[in-house]
Amino acid sequence: SQTIHQWPATLVQPVGSPLSLECTVEGTSNPNLYWYRQAAGRGLQLLFYSVGIGQISSEVPQNLSASRPQDRQFILSSKKLLLSDSGFYLCAWSPLGYGYTFGSGTRLTVV
Amino acid sequence: TQLLEQSPQFLSIQEGENLTVYCNSSSVFSSLQWYRQEPGEGPVLLVTVVTGGEVKKLKRLTFQFGDARKDSSLHITAAQPGDTGLYLCAGARLDSNYQLIWGAGTKLIIKP
Numbered sequence: 001s002q003t004i005h006q007w008p009a010t011l012v013q014p015v016g017s018p019l020s021l022e023c024t025v026e027g028t029s030n031p032n033l034y035w036y037r038q039a040a041g042r043g044l045q046l047l048f049y050s051v052g053i054g055q056i057s058s059e060v061p062q063n064l065s066a067s068r069p070q071d072r073q074f075i076l077s078s079k080k081l082l083l084s085d086s087g088f089y090l091c092a093w094s095p096l097g098y099g100y101t102f103g104s105g106t107r108l109t110v111v
Numbered sequence: 112t113q114l115l116e117q118s119p120q121f122l123s124i125q126e127g128e129n130l131t132v133y134c135n136s137s138s139v140f141s142s143l144q145w146y147r148q149e150p151g152e153g154p155v156l157l158v159t160v161v162t163g164g165e166v167k168k169l170k171r172l173t174f175q176f177g178d179a180r181k182d183s184s185l186h187i188t189a190a191q192p193g194d195t196g197l198y199l200c201a202g203a204r205l206d207s208n209y210q211l212i213w214g215a216g217t218k219l220i221i222k223p
């Protein structure tokens with residue numbers, strides 16, 4: 001069966017520090033991968049998606065970047081965090097055209 | 112810009128009552144998905160509806176996709192405290208298999 005792992009679960013980082021969130025998927029090959037951000041108790045904002053190794057599409061211009069160095073690995077990064085980067089970050093994968101499976105999320109607080 | 116309006120935003124009812132959550136759009140979707148999310152966790156897929164007019168049942172939950180594939184509803188019968196959570200709808204765009212349009216969510220609280 002397919003599983004998705006996302007870490008860390010919580011992170012507190014100072015303004016201006018770098019960020020690296022990692023997501024890995026098991027049990028499938030060539031998945032579509034996604035990074036979302038969610039405001040408290042609200043809907044999801046798509047940040048990046050990837051349909052293959054090295055292929056990244058950005059939905060929202062901002063302080064973040066994403067990379068896909070391996071087929072089942074998706075990384076969200078920032079060189080210098082801003083206060084506005086605080087939020088709940090979710091990684092997800094999906095077979096083409098079907099429902100998403102989400103990771104357990106990372107609560108990022110920038111202080 | 113495609114929008115998916117979800118209502119109500121917040122609902123607090125007593126155990127045993129019935130409720131309906133709506134997702135509406137002026138755009139047509141190839142499919143629509145419903146998710147339930149608990150605090151501090153990722154959303155979990157409940158159902159995907161694909162055909163206009165389709166009705167799917169998941170125990171006490173009934174999902175319907177509008178005939179024109181622009182709207183959907185989630186009806187819960189005899190709500191229980193375990194139904195508490197954030198319910199999200201998401202529509203799959205006709206022009207893209209990779210992106211979903213998300214509703215803002217309905218926060219549901221079922222009081223015992």
